[in-house]
Amino acid sequence: MDLHFGDSMPTDEERAAVDALLGPPESSWEGAAREGTTAADLRWARGGRQARDRRDLLLPGLHALNDRVGWISEGALDYLCRRLTVPPAEAYGVATFYAMFSVKPRPATVLHVCTDLTCTAAGARELCAGLESGLGPGVHVDRSPCLGLCERAPATLAIRAGDPARTAVSAPATVREAVLAATAPDSAPEEPAAVSAVPQAGSEGLVLLSRVGVVDPASLDDYRAHGGYSALRRAFALGPAGVIREVTDSGLVGRGGAAFPTGRKWQATASQPDHPHYLVCNADESEPGTFKDRVLMEGDPYALVEAMTIAAYAIGGHQGYLYVRGEYPRAIHRMQYAVDQARARGLLGDDILGQGYAFDIEIRRGAGAYICGEETALFNSIEGYRGEPRSKPPFPVEKGLFGKPTVENNVETLVNVLPILTMGAPAYAAIGTAKSTGPKLFCVSGSVARPGVYEVPFGATLGELLARAGVRDRLRAVLLGGAAGGFVRPDEMDIPLTFEGTRAAGATLGSGVVMAFDDTVPLPRLLLRIAEFFRDESCGQCVPCRVGTVRQEEVLHRIAQRTGAAAADDIALLREVGRAMRDASICGLGQTAWNAVESAIDRLGAYE
Template identity: 55%
Template sequence: MDLHLIPGAVASDEEREAIDAAIGAAAPERHLLLPALHAAQAQAGWISPGALNHICARLSVPPAEGFGVASFYAMFATKRRAPRTVHVCDDIACRTKGAEAVCRSLEARFGPAGQDASGVNGAATWVRSPCLGLCEQAPAALVQRAGDARGDEAMAAATLEDLVLAVESGDARAAQRTVVPQTDAPRDPALRLLRRVGLVDPESLDAYRAHGGYAALRKALSMGPERTLREVTESKLLGRGGAAFPTGRKWEAVARNPVRPHFLVCNADESEPGTFKDRVIMEEDPFALIEAMTIGAFATGCERGFLYIRGEYPTATRRLERAIAQARARGWLGDNIMGEGVTFDIELRRGAGAYICGEETSLFNSLEGLRGEPRNKPPFPVNVGLFGKPTVVNNVETFANLLDILSSGGPTFASTGTAGSAGTKLFCVSGCVTRPGLYETPFGSTLRAVIALAGGVADGRALQAVLLGGAAGVFVTPDELDMPLTFEGTRAVSATLGSGVIMLFDDRVDLGDILIRIASFFRDESCGQCVPCRIGTIRQEEALHRLVDARQQGEGGTAREVTLINDLAMVMRDASICGLGQTAASAVQSALQKFPLDTFEAPQEAQ
């Protein structure tokens, strides 16, 4: 291709070096665009025209397309930005912990979000961020540090003082942790997906083996791909990413597809507001995910796998990098795995701040170096997936279930949980709750039981509402807590488990404010491809603002706004290309239907 580069724009030596290191010795193909952009951003704090020129020349990408990709992602700046950016979460879980007040204080101290922070000589800026997946330790933040060997770091719970320090010096004082209350003494002996959390050193392959690691892969290799597939099908495992598709059926479709090669993708782009389950697995038990992906690849005939992790998870990324390197060094990734002649390897790829890339076909486009826009389905990924080939794509939690299925056998796994929902489920409990954290229960527990497990509503307050399933989920009233948390049980009451979010709001929370934040989340995260979502999400947000304002001022005229909101909900649900637009009105609709409008009348400080 005859590339026309940006006239006169030359990369600095440092940018060039960083980009070349990211592209490495591999064939310079377009799918390396995202890693190359990450390298440029991490070096200079923005994607400069010179850096884009160098990337585009190396990868034979037209600069207009390279710019289109770079400008798609929230973690990339295409205008010069301070090298240090503190992303402060002001999303729904963090709002219940005072995030809005923190943001206002930061604005008073450093000036508006996105501009050079005052008093630090252009070294830093702060921006508001959507959910960072640290809801159990809210409020959360992420320090993105360019040209700094420390790289990125997540902070939670971050006080105003912690954030001021982060802006001024780059120090991330309140480093994030992992909060899994069931692993506190006395430890819950029934944990399965979380059985090693807190017990095993996540940076040691030997420690993982000492806790039973790699027995499942060995068993799969001895059984062969056909039997492994049968166990998965018989386990009745349903996908945990939100759509609840039978994993066995997906795997069989890929395994039987004559087109080669096959690809395996792990969707670790966990970005649904309120969700942090995959993060915990990746941080605390990374080898389990790698082992499970290897089993999946063996069963479905994949020699190449991609693990696409959201860009805001620096700790999980580092642990997975180490784990993959150790597995490779041990010969448990690569050619001739465990001496059985099986080939499989995993490439770890970081997202860069785009909720839409958790949609499987957007994820493929993102991996391929295209804008993370969803594809029309059909064709489905099992036929036409990554690079146009048959592709297995599953969520982290789905993969994590594989180990138990192999160890105890598919039928045994199927006998746990309920008839329609086999196994256990991870729940991300956050908001106004006594012990926020990640919980695991067998399918069949009621919402009330899981909330009780987390100690109930914090501070003895009354429960106002629960958001179930995330921003794309639904609100549930205190009268509905006896619903069983199963796929079939939630479906029966027009709810959804979604990504396992259980977010509590007590009677002090201004639900109107929460609804507007959800609406603004979808407006911000819409990829912009289709009209119903691109314009529908912004019109929904505007109408909600007017509705809430009118209620607060005791004005009439809200019927007009409700009509518009309902009309928008219908076109987004019916005519959007992908799940983002199709669910962008879900939570708002459920709230407007279930809660009296005057709930939004009297906002009170959440503190």
């Protein structure tokens, strides 16, 4: 792919897909037919800065092409680049960065089969073997990282290109159901409601999950009848400074894994003199084993719309972006409907609740890149660049999205703001422990009888949580924090589920992943899958991660075939590579890529 435009032309279908997003081209400079060239077109080039300001539409444009045709041809990419004044080489780099796009011809139907940790333990390998022999050439089978359906493993997601594109989920998947989803998505069994992922649904005492399974997620009236928008009304009564004070006093910290104080982040952004201020909700939960944000968006979408409005009001922002991972078609649909309904009812737009405050939300769809869960990589993705992390400082509160002060929070963090305002900061802070306040959502999967999202106050022990989920006999290990987390032994069930408690135990809470594995699951295979995951998901920007993740996988392959002194030498090499990644990688992906393997060696004796 060159920096310059080539001679390839888009098909009528590809042109229509781009024009449906951007509108028809205004001149031949933007790709209009030469026959319509005017004298003005011959005198000067149109576009320039105005067209470059639309660079952030590159990712939606790639989605439009991929959705309509199933892949992105050179002619289609050229046409999209002309419309946005983007060099084709740069757009090619973006298109090839994401796993859900293809720049090579492939069938219109793609069947994504999850082969990550929980699905691997549930028989994903056998499912793939059956599908490869049971599907014809009209379906492309893609071995995918986590699809966020861990409570129903093994899982598949079928996407059929067209106008509109169609999707179908099969989980727990059998060969027959997955084939039906891929070949006839409209005839596939309907996906269960979000409530099926919440074993506690309808129970008393729930805070964050109180409406899931109780309220119709499509009904704004039902949401308001169950307390919806009372938090926003209190926010307007308190004013922006009062909202930030309440959030700060509550002790709320980020639920995505970093545990940074939310009130401090909001205050730092609100105090920046540079404007505009942006709010970004990170719903790109790609950590294997994580699906809590999906359940919240599918089961209580208006809560997120209200929480984003409050957060933006507090920081002085008027535009919000909700970045949802591309593997969540139902969550995207539910959130888009909720945003549209809120806008139609005066709860988004120029004058929210008659308070003279303007705010709106734009939904952006990811395309399969774990690294975009890192906040600055997510900003690059929205702006139309490769989703590579930025060096810090400057921090996002100073220069974030589009170079402006930005607050980035994940779904669970934002939804916690609603009970803080409705019950008050002191009452909220009384839940949990002194250093880890409030309720916490945990994604429990693997060798348990009742997998799903559980809400417990901080301070509950790992054993208490697994008892609720019905842990099976012969427990071999528990993975806390997902692929970026660490393993603990069956005799460590008294670990308190708090940020400080897990740190003291030499583990990590992460985003709330709890995967249980019994002794039927081969541990070396899980470690290899984790290594493969980080190798595939490394953005390649920095050498320690780009090279280290590959070397880690190579060493684990060698260890699986060796014993004794040779294996000991390889384990020593693994430690050296792991330390280099942890100390020198730019972002958290490389810094945590060795964690699970290290804990399996040291705590579980994985290769003894």
